Amino acid sequence: MPLKGAPRGSNRIKDNEKRRVIDDSQRKRRQRKFMELLESDNYHEDPHADLVMSKKVPKFDNSLEQRTSRNKKKERTVDYYQFKYRKNFQQLVEDNRAEAELRNCPSYMDVQCKESQLPQRRFCAVCGFLGPYSCLSCGTRYCSLKCMGTHMDTRCLKWAS
Amino acid sequence: MNDSETRSTRLQKRRRSSVGTRETPVKSQKTSPKALIVDNGAYSIKIGYAEDSEPKVIPNCIMKAKSERKRLFVGQQIEECRDCSGLYYLLPCERGYITRWEVQKPVWDHVFSKNVFPIEDNPVILTQPLFNFKSIQDCIDEIFFEEYEVSSLFRCSPSDLTYLNYAKHKQTKNDACLVVDTGFSFTHVVPYVLGNKFLRGIRRINVGGKLLTNHLKDIISYRQYNVMEETYVINQVKEDTCYVSKDIKKDLVKAAEPYKLNSIVRNYVLPDFNLIRRGFIQENVKTELNDEDNNYQILRLNNERFIVPEILFHPSDIGIKSMGIAEAIVDSICSCPQDQRQLLARNIILNGGNCKFPGFKERLYADLRSLLPVDWPVKLYLPEDPITYPWKGGGKQELALPINEDDNKMEVEEENDEMDESSNNLSMAAEDVDSEKGVNKRGRRTKVIEEENVQTQNTVENEYNIFDDSEIFPFDVSSYL
Ligand SMILES: [Zn+2]
Ligand SMILES: [Zn+2]
Numbered sequence: 317m318p319l320k321g322a323p324r325g326s327n328r329i330k331d332n333e334k335r336r337v338i339d340d341s342q343r344k345r346r347q348r349k350f351m352e353l354l355e356s357d358n359y360h361e362d363p364h365a366d367l368v369m370s371k372k373v374p375k376f377d378n379s380l381e382q383r384t385s386r387n388k389k390k391e392r393t394v395d396y397y398q399f400k401y402r403k404n405f406q407q408l409v410e411d412n413r414a415e416a417e418l419r420n421c422p423s424y425m426d427v428q429c430k431e432s433q434l435p436q437r438r439f440c441a442v443c444g445f446l447g448p449y450s451c452l453s454c455g456t457r458y459c460s461l462k463c464m465g466t467h468m469d470t471r472c473l474k475w476a477s
Numbered sequence: 478m479n480d481s482e483t484r485s486t487r488l489q490k491r492r493r494s495s496v497g498t499r500e501t502p503v504k505s506q507k508t509s510p511k512a513l514i515v516d517n518g519a520y521s522i523k524i525g526y527a528e529d530s531e532p533k534v535i536p537n538c539i540m541k542a543k544s545e546r547k548r549l550f551v552g553q554q555i556e557e558c559r560d561c562s563g564l565y566y567l568l569p570c571e572r573g574y575i576t577r578w579e580v581q582k583p584v585w586d587h588v589f590s591k592n593v594f595p596i597e598d599n600p601v602i603l604t605q606p607l608f609n610f611k612s613i614q615d616c617i618d619e620i621f622f623e624e625y626e627v628s629s630l631f632r633c634s635p636s637d638l639t640y641l642n643y644a645k646h647k648q649t650k651n652d653a654c655l656v657v658d659t660g661f662s663f664t665h666v667v668p669y670v671l672g673n674k675f676l677r678g679i680r681r682i683n684v685g686g687k688l689l690t691n692h693l694k695d696i697i698s699y700r701q702y703n704v705m706e707e708t709y710v711i712n713q714v715k716e717d718t719c720y721v722s723k724d725i726k727k728d729l730v731k732a733a734e735p736y737k738l739n740s741i742v743r744n745y746v747l748p749d750f751n752l753i754r755r756g757f758i759q760e761n762v763k764t765e766l767n768d769e770d771n772n773y774q775i776l777r778l779n780n781e782r783f784i785v786p787e788i789l790f791h792p793s794d795i796g797i798k799s800m801g802i803a804e805a806i807v808d809s810i811c812s813c814p815q816d817q818r819q820l821l822a823r824n825i826i827l828n829g830g831n832c833k834f835p836g837f838k839e840r841l842y843a844d845l846r847s848l849l850p851v852d853w854p855v856k857l858y859l860p861e862d863p864i865t866y867p868w869k870g871g872g873k874q875e876l877a878l879p880i881n882e883d884d885n886k887m888e889v890e891e892e893n894d895e896m897d898e899s900s901n902n903l904s905m906a907a908e909d910v911d912s913e914k915g916v917n918k919r920g921r922r923t924k925v926i927e928e929e930n931v932q933t934q935n936t937v938e939n940e941y942n943i944f945d946d947s948e949i950f951p952f953d954v955s956s957y958l
Contacts, residue, residue: 363542429804
């Protein structure tokens, strides 16, 4: 398995930038980006992307033909369903909320857990051990001068802009 | 068919087609066809016919490999892939719900093809996530009825099947139980009371196996090598090395010891897809990596082993403002009818891949113990295989499980009944009823239970809707948190 040597994102941030402090809304945006990252299906480009425009695009192995005793006329292309039923997730949630309201029963959003009552635990973002200190610029937790240095050199303001 | 058509004309069409296209009336068949049970997870499909003892677990995705540019791998075809590095995933679901039909449909076409699990006259039981969205249900129905021409389709949540399996196991249908399903996309807590889901007690945590794997990729990439593209491999690393800590503070102390004394640290040999097809934990942890090890690529897992599954118990560790799994269970129990709460606490069933982390059950027990009143017994049931447990609840036996003898008799009498009529009824039924109440399209035998369920559901809801929240809470929950 080919692995690229260096840890991700180690561009040293200039000294003046180090002292920049990002505000609450920027921190929230940063958190949102991080959550999107954790929901991603892939972090790289489609390895067959260059094939898409050519005839080389792999086809499914005619699985439709293998289905027995089925009426061929009824077969529909994938585009048909995609076109007819495609809704983005937000739309689906909104429809569901409206419908649930009409019927006076819980919706998708209603069953989502509320905020935890347990005390927040703090871990060092660099090494994973307890992180009692927080970065003045971005609020990220760290445990030691060493980890603070690593944090400043790598991720500190990387996702801030 | 365009959007302007009303549901009722569509329904008529559906009914006509189900009668018109059948050449031999089902009535003439001596044995009714076995049901095909499909637990359609966002990560894997658990599928098999009712009489099979085990389902087959098939990845619910299409994959593209860097090494094979001439083909796609659909479902279990990935076993034919020689090199799974940098595998690119096309997944059908977004947050657990099917939104990419361009992926789901070809996967289903493959899964239901002749050499895999063909649908002939088999009734189909298909799972869908809780609160499945209406347009997704419509699309599922259209695909199965119009294109696959199934005789009947029963949609229910995996937790419903779990409940049925558990009811069979307990030999009773009236006991309350609480299903904890922690899978790829999310974690659900679903209380069953007097034979049905108690909707207002359901809780969802937006943490599942996908998020854990992605988080592990992120921290490994930050601390060691860039593995952001290696979802397939890092998922295996997670499965092979992660565990749920009994006491995270103690384990953090142990993990901080120098490697020679450290009982937590593991070296993981990564696959090279040449000599090593699957990664593994290096047997004797070497204190220093020596020259020999240059033949392999080794990851060193230390506090990552338990910090990652911790997110299930404390989503706030990574900034998700949500209760963890133990808190959610307590919150769910407390929103259920008062007389059912203790019963729920001692009938907790654990399902889904995340339950397979070593220590999961023990930790959950300890956390629940500290949150619930001391005089409440707490019992957790972890099935031998928490991934296939719901599927096993879909078997004929379980679904046909009635409580009293009358129902049993009815079942036998109707065993060979004609399907045409019932499938009409069922199509109709599906339009009328709320799928969240566990009622849907399915052969006649299960309809017996379904109708019963509707009744119980109404009773439960009516009975308890009159209370407002303050009345249902007998004790101040926050004092236990
Ligand atoms: Zn640190
Ligand atoms: Zn910072």
